[in-house]
Structure formats: C-alpha cells, structure tokens
Amino acid sequence: MSLADWVITAFGVFGILLAWAFFSAWVMDNPRGEVDIGLAWRGLQVYSFLIHRLRVHGRAHCPDTKQPGPLIVVVNHTAGVDPILIQAACPFEVRWMMAAEMRLPIFEWFWSWARIISVEREGREVAAAREAIRHVKAGGVLGIFPEGAIERPAGRLLPFIPGVGFIIAKTGAPVLPAIIEGTPDAEPAWASLWRFSRASLTFYPAIHYKDSGLSPAQIAADLHRRFEEWTGWPVAE
Numbered sequence: 001m002s003l004a005d006w007v008i009t010a011f012g013v014f015g016i017l018l019a020w021a022f023f024s025a026w027v028m029d030n031p032r033g034e035v036d037i038g039l040a041w042r043g044l045q046v047y048s049f050l051i052h053r054l055r056v057h058g059r060a061h062c063p064d065t066k067q068p069g070p071l072i073v074v075v076n077h078t079a080g081v082d083p084i085l086i087q088a089a090c091p092f093e094v095r096w097m098m099a100a101e102m103r104l105p106i107f108e109w110f111w112s113w114a115r116i117i118s119v120e121r122e123g124r125e126v127a128a129a130r131e132a133i134r135h136v137k138a139g140g141v142l143g144i145f146p147e148g149a150i151e152r153p154a155g156r157l158l159p160f161i162p163g164v165g166f167i168i169a170k171t172g173a174p175v176l177p178a179i180i181e182g183t184p185d186a187e188p189a190w191a192s193l194w195r196f197s198r199a200s201l202t203f204y205p206a207i208h209y210k211d212s213g214l215s216p217a218q219i220a221a222d223l224h225r226r227f228e229e230w231t232g233w234p235v236a237e
Contacts, residue, residue: 041087041088044084044087044088045088047084047088048084048088048089048199051196051197052081052085052183052196052197052198052199053196053197053198053199054085054088054199054200054201055198055199055200055201056089056200056201056202056203057200057201057202057203058178058202058203058204059203061176061203061204061205061206062089062090062091062176062178062203063091063092063176064091065091065092066091066092066093067092067139068092068141069092069136069138069139069140069141069173070136070137070138070139070140070141070171070173070174071092071136071141071173071174071175071176071206072136072141072142072143072144072167072168072171072174072175072176073086073141073142073143073144073175073176073178074164074175074176074177074178074223075143075144075145075177075178075179075180076145076146076147076157076179076180076181076227076231077145077147077148077149077150077151077158078150078151078154078180078181078183079183079184079185079186079189080102080150080186080188080189080190080191080192081183081184081190081192081193081199082180082183083096083098083143084193085180085183085199085201086143086178086180086201089201090141093140093141094141094142094143095114095115095116095117095140095141095142095143096114096116096117096142096143096144097116097117097118097119097128097142097143097145098111098117098118098119099118099119099148100118100119100120102189103116103118104190117131117132117135117142129163129166129167132144132167133167133170133171136167136171136173137171142167142173144164144167146160146161146164146220146223146224147159147160148160148161150189151236153185154181155181155233156233156234156235156236157224157227157228157231157233157234157235158235158236159224159235159236160220160221160223160224161220162216162217162220164219164220164223165215165216165217165218165219165220165221165223166216168209168216168219169209169214169215169216169219172209172210172211173210174206174207174208174210175206175207175208175223176203176204176206177203177206177207177223177227177230178201178202178203178204179201179202179204179227179230179231180199180200180201181199181200181231182197182199182200183197183199184196184197202230204226204230207223207226209222
C-alpha cells in the first residue's frame with residue numbers, strides 16, 4: 001500500500017470515528033442520559049419533522065434544560081399523536097397522564113417504559129392523582145390534557161376536568177401551557193401516528209398559581225379562559 005493509500009485510509013477511519021463520536025454525543029444528550037432513551041427521543045424528533053412537519057412556536061417559554069421541574073405541562077388534546085409531538089419538542093422528559101382505555105395492552109411494555117400514569121374515567125382516580133402529585137413534588141414534569149378527551153371536531157375546546165386544578169393547587173408547581181393543532185383527524189385516535197400532517201405547537205408563558213388564593217375549580221376555569229382567548233375557538237357543551 002502506498003503512502004497516499006495509507007493517508008486516505010487514515011482520514012477515512014478518523015472521519016468514521018469522528019462521526020461516531022458526534023452521533024453518540026447527540027444520542028446521549030437526552031432527558032435521562034441513557035442510550036435507549038436517546039435513540040427513542042431522537043427518533044421521535046425525526047419522526048415529528050418528517051411525518052408531521054412539526055413547527056414549534058414560543059420556544060423561549062419552554063425551559064431549555066433537562067430538569068426544569070417541578071413543572072406541569074397543560075395542553076389541549078387533538079389526536080393520539082399529541083404526547084409524542086410535545087415530547088419531541090421538549091428537552092426534558094414529560095410524564096403523561098392518560099385515560100386507561102387508551103392504554104392498549106399490546107403496548108404495555110411502552111406504557112411502563114414511558115412511566116405513563118393511567119386515569120380511570122369511571123371509578124377511582126385518587127391513585128392516579130396521588131402518583132401525579134408525588135411525581136411533581138419530587139421535581140418531575142407532568143403532562144396533562146385537561147379536556148380529558150380528544151377534541152371532535154377539531155377547532156373547538158372541551159370543558160376542562162376539575163382534577164387539573166386540584167393537581168396544580170396541591171403541588172404549587174408552575175404551569176407551562178401549550179396549544180397544539182393541525183394534527184391528523186383520525187379514528188381510532190392512534191391512527192394519527194401513521195398519517196401525515198402539518199402540526200404546530202405553541203408554548204405560552206408559564207403561569208404561577210401558587211399563593212394565588214384560587215381554588216382548584218377557579219384554577220381550572222382560569223386556564224380554560226386563557227385557552228379560549230389564545231385559540232379563539234368555540235367551547236363545546
């Protein structure tokens with residue numbers, strides 16, 4: 001092998017090692033600092049851009065840190081893909097509350113891995129609320145869809161469930177509100193995962209209800225009023 005061949009080979013190996021180092025750093029720069037989380041999180045970001053053309057507005061309002069908690073992210077609900085798109089836009093891990101009937105048994109491994117907090121629509125919700133409050137008070141980030149169901153049709157707000165005000169009041173954590181729209185209108189809800197769209201996510205300034213003197217019901221009502229003003233959407237009965 002000639003000197004030129006050795007130089008070319010050396011540069012090639014160096015280039016591969018350098019690319020691997022950058023890729024590894026990119027993957028490990030994730031909320032948990034773990035390889036599997038990094039691969040999944042970066043995969044979600046690529047998926048959100050390619051499939052849903054996700055545009056994020058108001059990034060300055062979203063904490064640019066891996067551990068911003070305690071924090072509660074409150075977002076309207078448009079499709080089954082919502083939590084994926086929101087997580088792809090956040091540099092920190094969001095632990096979501098989700099209706100139990102949405103927790104498909106075939107994906108149980110994923111729900112456990114993502115530490116989803118299941119909420120029963122009928123019956124006891126106390127256990128889920130306690131787990132959510134415990135998570136936030138420990139410095140975690142909690143994600144809540146206060147409508148408790150997907151908006152049908154799109155472009156209107158559903159009433160907010162009282163529990164969102166209760167959790168906010170009990171934790172005293174700042175609330176990061178966001179509005180998502182443009183996601184696929186699909187049935188069943190999870191069909192939105194494999195349909196193309198042009199989604200947008202807008203973050204708004206954090207709201208601090210601690211020491212506000214507002215009751216849980218008043219907090220939920222105040223949040224709903226703000227969402228009405230930001231979206232201009234009609235409210236469903």
